Amino acid sequence: MLDFLQMIxxxxxxxxTYALMGIAMVIVYKTSEVPNFAQGExxxxxxxxxxxxxxxxxxxxxxxxxxxxxxxxxxxFFLEYSIxxxxxxxxxxxxxxITIGIEMILLGLVSWKFGADPKSMPxxxxxxxxxxxxxxxxxxxxMLTLLVALIIMVVLFxxxxxxxxxxxxxxxxxxxxAARIMGIRTHRIxxxxxxxxxxxxxxxxxxxxxxxxxxxxxxxxLLKGFAAAVMGGMTSLPGAVVAAYLLGIIENLFGGYVSIxxxxxxxxxxxxxxxxxxxxxxxxxxxxxxx
Amino acid sequence: xxxxGFWVLAAMVAMVFGLTSNAMxxxxxxxxxxxxxxxxxxxxPAAPWGSVARGTDAYFKMINAEGGIHGRKIVYHMxxxxxxxxxxxxxxxxxxxxxxxxxxxxxxGTTPGLAVREYITSRKIPWVGPATGSSHxxxxxxxxLFAVYPLYYIEAKALVRYGVEKxxxxxxxxxxxxxxxxxxxxxxxRKELTAHGMQLVAEVPVELKDQDMxxxxxxxxxxxxxxxxxxxxxxxxxxxxxxxxxxxxxxQFMTVSTCSDFPLMMHISKGxxxxxxxxxxxxxxxxxxxxxxxxxxxxHEKFAAKGERWGLFYYAGILFVEPMVEGLKRAxxxxxxxxxxxxxxxxxxxxxxxxxxxxxxxNPNKGYESRGGMREVFMIQCLEGxxxxxxxxxxxxxxx
Numbered sequence: 168m169l170d171f172l173q174m175i176x177x178x179x180x181x182x183x184t185y186a187l188m189g190i191a192m193v194i195v196y197k198t199s200e201v202p203n204f205a206q207g208e209x210x211x212x213x214x215x216x217x218x219x220x221x222x223x224x225x226x227x228x229x230x231x232x233x234x235x236x237x238x239x240x241x242x243x244f245f246l247e248y249s250i251x252x253x254x255x256x257x258x259x260x261x262x263x264x265i266t267i268g269i270e271m272i273l274l275g276l277v278s279w280k281f282g283a284d285p286k287s288m289p290x291x292x293x294x295x296x297x298x299x300x301x302x303x304x305x306x307x308x309x310m311l312t313l314l315v316a317l318i319i320m321v322v323l324f325x326x327x328x329x330x331x332x333x334x335x336x337x338x339x340x341x342x343x344x345a346a347r348i349m350g351i352r353t354h355r356i357x358x359x360x361x362x363x364x365x366x367x368x369x370x371x372x373x374x375x376x377x378x379x380x381x382x383x384x385x386x387x388x389l390l391k392g393f394a395a396a397v398m399g400g401m402t403s404l405p406g407a408v409v410a411a412y413l414l415g416i417i418e419n420l421f422g423g424y425v426s427i428x429x430x431x432x433x434x435x436x437x438x439x440x441x442x443x444x445x446x447x448x449x450x451x452x453x454x455x456x457x458x
Numbered sequence: 459x460x461x462x463g464f465w466v467l468a469a470m471v472a473m474v475f476g477l478t479s480n481a482m483x484x485x486x487x488x489x490x491x492x493x494x495x496x497x498x499x500x501x502x503p504a505a506p507w508g509s510v511a512r513g514t515d516a517y518f519k520m521i522n523a524e525g526g527i528h529g530r531k532i533v534y535h536m537x538x539x540x541x542x543x544x545x546x547x548x549x550x551x552x553x554x555x556x557x558x559x560x561x562x563x564x565x566x567g568t569t570p571g572l573a574v575r576e577y578i579t580s581r582k583i584p585w586v587g588p589a590t591g592s593s594h595x596x597x598x599x600x601x602x603l604f605a606v607y608p609l610y611y612i613e614a615k616a617l618v619r620y621g622v623e624k625x626x627x628x629x630x631x632x633x634x635x636x637x638x639x640x641x642x643x644x645x646x647x648r649k650e651l652t653a654h655g656m657q658l659v660a661e662v663p664v665e666l667k668d669q670d671m672x673x674x675x676x677x678x679x680x681x682x683x684x685x686x687x688x689x690x691x692x693x694x695x696x697x698x699x700x701x702x703x704x705x706x707x708x709x710q711f712m713t714v715s716t717c718s719d720f721p722l723m724m725h726i727s728k729g730x731x732x733x734x735x736x737x738x739x740x741x742x743x744x745x746x747x748x749x750x751x752x753x754x755x756x757x758h759e760k761f762a763a764k765g766e767r768w769g770l771f772y773y774a775g776i777l778f779v780e781p782m783v784e785g786l787k788r789a790x791x792x793x794x795x796x797x798x799x800x801x802x803x804x805x806x807x808x809x810x811x812x813x814x815x816x817x818x819x820x821n822p823n824k825g826y827e828s829r830g831g832m833r834e835v836f837m838i839q840c841l842e843g844x845x846x847x848x849x850x851x852x853x854x855x856x857x858x
Contacts, residue, residue, distance in 0.1 A: 170676060177672040275501075283505030284767075285693055285726040295700040295730055306704040378700065379669065379693055380726075383503045387669045422673030428636060428663050430673060 173303050174419040180309035182415025183316040187371035188385075188392025189399065189407035190323065194364040196401050198340045198357055201262040205246070207389030208273035209365045210372030211382065213239035214288070215277050217373060218380065221289045228291055236369055243365030247358045278382045290377035312374045319367060320408050327404065336360055340402070387431070394434040398441050400448020409450060484794045485583075486560025492530050492786065492793065494518070495559040497539040497546050497574075498566045498589075503666070504541035506692065506722075507566045509766070510589045511536045513775020514564055516761035517753065521783060523760070528791040535559065541566070543573035550574045554583070561586060561798065564778045568592040568638050579603055584798055586785070587778035587831070591715070593642055593857075599825030604802055604817060606778045606831040610639060610714060612855035613737040614646035614687065616835050617712045620735070620850065621685045622654050627710065631660035631683035633674055633698055635690045640664070643689030643714060649858070659683050664690050664698075671701040679707040688713040688734075695734075696727040703730055715739050715835070719770040721844030732842060735849060737835040740777050740812045742846050743768055750811050773811065780810035781817075781831065803828075813852050826857045833857075 188206065195203040217235035220226040226234070246269060251257075254265060294308040327333035338346040339356045347353050375388060392407075395414050399406025414434055422430035441449060486493035498511030518532040526532065535553050539546040546565075553559055554577075561584040565571050568590045575594070578585050579602045587606035588595050591613060595605040621627045632647050634640030644661060651657050660681035662674045675698060678686055686702075686709045688695045695717045702708065711734045717723060718736035721743070741750050753776055758768050766772065781802065786793070788801035799820075808815040813834040821828045837849035 170680065173676060174673070177670070177676075181670045181672070278501055278505070282765075283501070283508060284722065285506065285696075287725050287728055293728065295703045295728070297704040297706070299706070304705045379697065381503075381693065382505075384669075387667055418670070419673055423676060427673055427677065428665065431665055431667050 169302055170423065171420075174423045175416055176300075176303050176305050178416030178419035179412055180305055180313060180415070181419070182395075182412035183309070183312040184371050184375055184388050185391040185395050185414055186316050186408045186411035187312075187319065187367055187374075188388045189395035189411045190320065190392075190404060191364045191368040191371065192393055192396040193399070193401060193404055193407045194323075194360055194367065196396070198336050198360045199251075199262070200259060200340070201266065202393065202396075202401070203266045203361075203364065204263065204389075205266045205269035205273060206364065206368050206392070207385030208270045208277070209239065209242055209246070210368035211385045212273050212277055213242065213365070213369035214372035214376045214380070214384075215281055218281075218286060218288050218376065222286075228289075232373060235373065236366055239365040239369030240362040243361035243363070244358050246365075247361035251361075252354060252357070274382060281382070283382060285379070285381040288376035288380045292377070294378040308374065308377055315370060315374065316408075319370060320404070323363075323367075324404060332356075332359065391434055394438050397438050398448060399450050403448065403450045406448055406450030410448075484560060485558040487530070487793050490530055491533045492527065493533045493535060493557055493559050494561055494563050494782075495535045495537075495550065495553050496563045496565060497537055497549055497570060498564070499541040500538035502540035502542070504567060507589070507716075507771055508538070509769060509772040510564055510566050510775040510778065512762070512766060513757075513772040514779050515775075516757040517776040517779060517783075519761040520753070520757040523756075527783065527786045528793070530793075539570055541570060543570045546570035547573050547577065550577060554578075554581070559583065560793075560795070561782065563587060563782055564589040564775060566590065568594065571595075575600070575603070582795060584795055584802070586782040586802070589774065589778055590639070591642070592638060594638070596825035596829050596857075599820070599822060599829045601799065601820040604781065604829055604831060606781055606812075606815060608715075608737075608739050608813065608832045608835050609826075609830070609857055610642040610689070611646040612833065612857055613714050613835055614643040614689070615650040615855050616737055616837070616853055617687060617714075617735070618647050618650040618654075619855075620837055621710065621712055622651070622656065625685070625710065627685035628656070629659045629681065629683050630656065630685045630687065631662065631678050631681050631709075632658055632687040633662045633664055633678065633690055633694075634687075635694070636663040636665055639716075640689045643687065647687055664694050666691070668694070669697070671697040672705070674698060675701045675705055675707060678702070678709070679705060683709050685710045685712060688717060690717070692717050692719070692723060692726070696723065696731065699727060699730050699734065710735065712736065715770075718838065718846075720838070720840045720846050722767075722769060724840060724844035729842075731840045731844075734840045736838055736840070738770070738838050738846075739832060739835055740770060740774055742838070742848075743770065743773070744845075745811075747811065753811065777810060777812040780812075781805055781808055781815050784808055784810075830857070 216238050220231040292307045297304045297306045335351045339353045395411035396407045398410035421433045498508045499505050500508040518534045522531045537549040566589045571588045579600045586604045591607045591610040634644045662677045713736045715738050718738045723731040785802040789797040806816045813832040818828040834852040834854045836852050838846040
């Protein structure tokens, strides 16, 4: 029973980073219907930017982390404005390929600038110190990640549902042309969307980096975040979040009771199952555009 | 007319002999150069091990600066294969068939190495010092392939023997990378424990892409292991040690030489690697051995790129090719591959900056003895600041 509880707690803990990456994917997808495969590397370069400020320039945490978050927002703006918006006759496939290209460029930049050796990200909380609830453990960093993820989810949920900008983002996704006719500056909305998504990804990156920091650190979280987003229906923020936690728990239980070899693969088996059985995702209503 | 005929004949003889001489010249060797190739991941997840190829580069440059070998300079051809066997194969083929490589040196990774083993050896091209301890290099052995890196198999046996006999551990578990590298460690641990009338209390496979180590640590903790062997990559080793600390599980961790770069491991584990015991195959970075000092001064300080660390895998790039250079020296000025093989086979008890290295006349039934290279390791323990404490002398281990 103790092991079962530990697996659930561990699943929830790891699910928080999946949730943050899933949210970042969903935000861009909601407005552009493009899964952004550069999301992981956008978070990577922002995290390494924070590392550079802390390690090489000796900035304190309270300046370096906000600076990295601002950098991530500007990066999102820049990528949307200077690359995606410039795509001629853009279609979904073309834009996906562009995001993959951006991903490779950013990864190359980080590898070139910082080298391949793993790094140690300075962080105020040790990733290896834990709280014990009875004999069930959760690390302080995981607890912080859980809290930050919950706060971001609530803020985003309220923002997207009740703010003018949030409603404009939704309108842009549902009908770009109609939104433009109604006076929404859809290009600007897209740029802001990329900025917000990059910000959320950066938060995930900053919370992953203290435990593992090397150029490939975001691959797994991105893939799991993407899996969660697909499970949740790609357009549903609460869907992606619930799916991310479910995924974390399922992975842990599968690793503990079925097969540890296939623990990581279970996420992708779930994607296949969801796409076969309920392509619109577990939590999204299937949205059909009227012709 | 008679005189003209003589000169025509003389010219023809010269041409024939000239052609014969060219035809007989060994591939990859000219009057002034010896072409040596190596692959190594400079990008991709295995890139931290790419320093091996850069260490070799500095070493060859040092040798060239000192006059080369028998009047020839080493021309070193290194390429980035990103630890991708398809790229390894493409790069080796391209260099071999365009430039003509005399011999191949090192090469990081079992899988990339296996991808080109047949190509290289079937053409009777020597390959010295694959930068991995896989048993594939000597089992079955090949006349043209000389291992240097001690087998992972003997490293695991040495660690288990040390843990059980010297430290009295009773419950040994292993977390191993679920590939050839990890399974070498697993097989040896099982074998050594069986010899002590014991068996592993937990065998936990780790997939390369796994990041969350809690399920793995839980299995180790459930088994109540008092000694855990880590046969994984450095990132996993740090995460397992860290996650164990977070779950208040504190066995003695022991690990393979691939995770024995203690300054790096201490840095990325934020100090948690302290106390971990590892096997190693080379002198420690701060060794006062004159040869180590020389390499540091004449190779690393002069030829390494700015910021290149004098770490284990950097100078392992020197260690792995020391026997090759010795073989080239012994083969003499009239260098051919056959003479080089014979010279390599004459190496006995060679001591560079690693353990003792010996080869013998090729014997397909005695791969370990004739092509095994280094058959000894020693144990070190990680101390504060990434310093290493020597726990044992060089220990020879039999295979299998």
